[in-house]
Amino acid sequence: MFINRLIFRSRHCAAFTPSMxxxxxxxxxxxxxxxxxxxxxxxxxxxxxRKSKKMKVPKKIKANPNILENEEERLxxxxxxxxxxxxxxxxxxxxxxxxxxDSSFDDDDEIHLDNDKKSFRSDDVLDSIDNDGxxxxxxxxxxxxxxxxxxxxxxxxxxxxxxxxxxxIPKELDELSQNEAQFRKLGFKRxxxxxxxxxxxxxxxxxxxxxxxxCSACGSDFQCSKESRPGFLPTEKFDIQVKLAxxxxxxxxxxxxxxxxxxxxxxxIEYLIHGEDNSNKDExxxxxNIDTAAEExxxxxxxxxxxxxxxxxxxxxxxxxxxxxxxxxxxxxEPLMSQSKFRDLxxxxxxxxxxxxxxxxxxxxxxxxxxxxxxxxGENPVLLAANKADLLPSKMGQHRAENWVRRELEYLGVQSIxxxxxxxxxxxxxxxxxxxxxxxxxxxxxxxxxxxxxVVGAANAGxxxxxxxxxxxxxxxxxxxxxxxxxxxxxxxxxxVTVSPLPGTTLKFIKVDLGDRRSLYDTxxxxxxxTLTQLLTPEELKIVVPRKKVEPITFRVASGKCVLVGGLxxxxxxGDSKPFLFTFFVANDxxxxxxxxxxxxxxxxxHSGTMLTPPLEKxxxxxxxxxxxxxxxxxxxxxxxxxxxxxxxxxxVTGAGKASVRIxxxxxxxxxxxxxxxxxxxxxxxxxxxxxxxxxxxxxxKYGSKRKGVGRN
Numbered sequence: 227m228f229i230n231r232l233i234f235r236s237r238h239c240a241a242f243t244p245s246m247x248x249x250x251x252x253x254x255x256x257x258x259x260x261x262x263x264x265x266x267x268x269x270x271x272x273x274x275x276r277k278s279k280k281m282k283v284p285k286k287i288k289a290n291p292n293i294l295e296n297e298e299e300r301l302x303x304x305x306x307x308x309x310x311x312x313x314x315x316x317x318x319x320x321x322x323x324x325x326x327x328d329s330s331f332d333d334d335d336e337i338h339l340d341n342d343k344k345s346f347r348s349d350d351v352l353d354s355i356d357n358d359g360x361x362x363x364x365x366x367x368x369x370x371x372x373x374x375x376x377x378x379x380x381x382x383x384x385x386x387x388x389x390x391x392x393x394x395i396p397k398e399l400d401e402l403s404q405n406e407a408q409f410r411k412l413g414f415k416r417x418x419x420x421x422x423x424x425x426x427x428x429x430x431x432x433x434x435x436x437x438x439x440x441c442s443a444c445g446s447d448f449q450c451s452k453e454s455r456p457g458f459l460p461t462e463k464f465d466i467q468v469k470l471a472x473x474x475x476x477x478x479x480x481x482x483x484x485x486x487x488x489x490x491x492x493x494x495i496e497y498l499i500h501g502e503d504n505s506n507k508d509e510x511x512x513x514x515n516i517d518t519a520a521e522e523x524x525x526x527x528x529x530x531x532x533x534x535x536x537x538x539x540x541x542x543x544x545x546x547x548x549x550x551x552x553x554x555x556x557x558x559x560e561p562l563m564s565q566s567k568f569r570d571l572x573x574x575x576x577x578x579x580x581x582x583x584x585x586x587x588x589x590x591x592x593x594x595x596x597x598x599x600x601x602x603x604g605e606n607p608v609l610l611a612a613n614k615a616d617l618l619p620s621k622m623g624q625h626r627a628e629n630w631v632r633r634e635l636e637y638l639g640v641q642s643i644x645x646x647x648x649x650x651x652x653x654x655x656x657x658x659x660x661x662x663x664x665x666x667x668x669x670x671x672x673x674x675x676x677x678x679x680x681v682v683g684a685a686n687a688g689x690x691x692x693x694x695x696x697x698x699x700x701x702x703x704x705x706x707x708x709x710x711x712x713x714x715x716x717x718x719x720x721x722x723v724t725v726s727p728l729p730g731t732t733l734k735f736i737k738v739d740l741g742d743r744r745s746l747y748d749t750x751x752x753x754x755x756x757t758l759t760q761l762l763t764p765e766e767l768k769i770v771v772p773r774k775k776v777e778p779i780t781f782r783v784a785s786g787k788c789v790l791v792g793g794l795x796x797x798x799x800x801g802d803s804k805p806f807l808f809t810f811f812v813a814n815d816x817x818x819x820x821x822x823x824x825x826x827x828x829x830x831x832x833h834s835g836t837m838l839t840p841p842l843e844k845x846x847x848x849x850x851x852x853x854x855x856x857x858x859x860x861x862x863x864x865x866x867x868x869x870x871x872x873x874x875x876x877x878x879v880t881g882a883g884k885a886s887v888r889i890x891x892x893x894x895x896x897x898x899x900x901x902x903x904x905x906x907x908x909x910x911x912x913x914x915x916x917x918x919x920x921x922x923x924x925x926x927x928k929y930g931s932k933r934k935g936v937g938r939n
Contacts, residue, residue: 432696434722435737435745436534438470443540443724445734445750446562454552456562456733458538467535469523473516480514540724547726547764555685555730556753556760563733568750569598571735575680576604581671582642583664585683585692588612588627588652589772589811591634592898593757593872594684600642602682607647607671610635611664613688616654617776618904624652630903637900647671655691665696669744678745685729685751686759686771693723693738693748723748727767729759756896758794758873761848766840770794770874772813778878778907780809781820788826790819793834793841795871796890798823806859806881809907812874816840826890849893857885857899865902872896878904 387394395403402408436442446457450464459467520527536544539553555563575582582603587594591612596602612631615624628650635643643650649667653660668679681689724731729751736748753760759767769792781789784805788798794816797808800823810818817839821829835843859866859881869887870876872895879885889897 431699431741432746433739434697435739438467438474440734441537441540442534442722442736443536443544444732445736445748446537446539447734448537453538454550455560456537456539456553459535463535466525466530469525470530472523473520473525473527476514476516476519480516483514534722536724543724543726543728543731547728547768549726549728549764554728563730565753568752572602572682572749572752575602575682576606579675579677580606581647581668581675581677581679582606582608583668583679583681583692584608584610584642585613585655585681585687585689586610586631587614587684587687588631589614589617589776589875590757590873591631591903592870592896592900593754593759594687595635595638595640596682596684596752596754597638597640598752599640599682603642603645605645606642607645607675608642609648609664609668609671610643610650611653611660611692612650613653613655613692614772615652616657616659617772617774627652627903630901634900653692655688655695658695661692661695668746669740669742672740672744673742678747679740680747680749682749683751684754685731686727687751689748689751690723690725690732690736693736693746694725696738696746697722726764727759727771728764729753729757754872756872756894758871758892758895760873761892761895762840763842766842769815769840769842770813772875774814776811776875777814778809778811778904779818780807781818782806783808783820786823788821788823790817790821790826790829790838791871791874792816792818793830793838793845794892795874796826796830796888797869797877798826798888798890799885800854800888801886803885803887804881804883806857806879806885806887807862809865809878809880809904811876811878811904812871816874850890851893853889853891853897855887855889855897855899857881857887859883859885863906865905868900868902870896870898870900872898876900876903878902878907 383394434442439448440446441448441457444456448457448459448464448467449455450459450461452458517527539549542548542550551557552560553563555565555568561567584596584599584603585594599608610631612627615627618627631650632643642648651660651664651667653664655661672679681692683689723736730753732748732750734750738746738748740746759770762770782805783789783797783799785799785801785803788796789808789810790796791810791812799806812818817837819829819838830838834845835841855869857867857869857879859879861882862880865878865880868876868878869889871889871891879887891897
């Protein structure tokens, strides 16, 4: 017709007529700068073709001299028709670079294919056009019959990948994908959220909702003016957060435009200022280019998204476990950290529909129950989660503990637990025990009430640990843990929300997106009056607040004898009482020392901070007071009562007859008598004192081997 001959090197190589500017390749056809590509970027012919026939080709190829210059348009039209006929998509055509388009191919070039390890030259051609200028069917060379073997191997590899649940990637492609710098040079950028809002398993189920001007770890507002106030950042980091806040505003404006939501006057102004084209202001068809705005501000959004900025206070707590006294609730006069401020934040919850998760510390129950819980919850359902169940001995029955919690709440006058939908759950925010059921119940109630979930409780009850455990489910879903979790690596990855033995870590609401238009809020913890933890330093709190399963120790204490609980408390039998058994449920690192009552004052004064810890140093300013109680024993097989030391733990008392007990504690610390939480475990943990340590009685396990004694130095 108009081309008398085309040269084809191979199915992967280009064929061309240099004088007319026509090229064919495995991904498209080129004509005078216009590129026609197949929809899939592959040859459109899928039918079998005959084996290519080799023939010698002249070194110079010329187009038909009968074609005139004015027939160029007709040639282009015919070529376009040919491209469409062969399955190429004209909609994806684009213009090639004229400066390189007409450069001819070297006939001596070789193409090496990895699949069949063959070399092809320009001599490997076939006659593709007959004498009338029409293409012969099968003009594309799909190679020899060996291609069937290659396809069989590829199908077999694909089947293996499906069975193993993985995708095999060539080593060269995998290495290329890891070279991020090379992709950046080509103009590619890493997406901050590559999965967007899709509902595949790759998407995070729970997301921490952050703001550039708010510390995501404690909820305080960033500021750079005063280091002794919450939310402090150095000036250079604060300036970056201000710029990021501007980017967030632009993202919100762009989202409003895409969702066609109602705008404010300020939104209109900001949108028109930062739009790329403000020629049509009424229709809001302006496009905000976030990347351009970030480049103008000198921000690398991808790099910044890989690191979370937190305030100086949270940085000290997360990395060193320390904080200045001016930034500790209860020790400072800072209005932002006052208890009245925290209560004002919680007050609106009782005036609107909400699902309340009230967290209490099962190990320090008296020091973690909020007396104002009924006022905070109002008529809303309350799910009371008794945290730190993992710290109690394994023989502790779950139902027995839940029933005990209900009785204690009733005794303390907490009535909101009886609201419709209320429940008591035993959980461990550290290990995750019971969290799934608690969260499912809360989300179910939130759906029924069309509202959100709020986690409230006393300071240091474990609210932030609960939030971190929920957020950690995302990483576990993406990277399932392999093998055993070693204790040395337990704190390798810190949580998104600051967790510390120090009471009052969270200062404002912290929001977590639960999906389905539901959110969970972590709230500031309230300080319970009379709690010992408010008097201790961060280092001492690490000793007092238990982190492992508690190992109770039982002592036989007669009249005139006492047990020193570190340098913080003393339990003494007075009067003509008969000997009783005292089982101490306190953190394992607290030193217990039985001695004569006459020596107690001397030992406390001389060895407090050394042999008796905590405290870690002698406290000259600590004032003491005593509380006398009487316990009526009900026999040697069951504890009669618990004596609670608020913020420290409790002591179970077992015996027959009547015992007069004196408890010495720092002034203002709460002491109370309650029904026993673990009444039948006294003999399981009976001990003897060797003069240097308390040693648990050796017993036999169910399968016959002996259990070693467990003691304290």
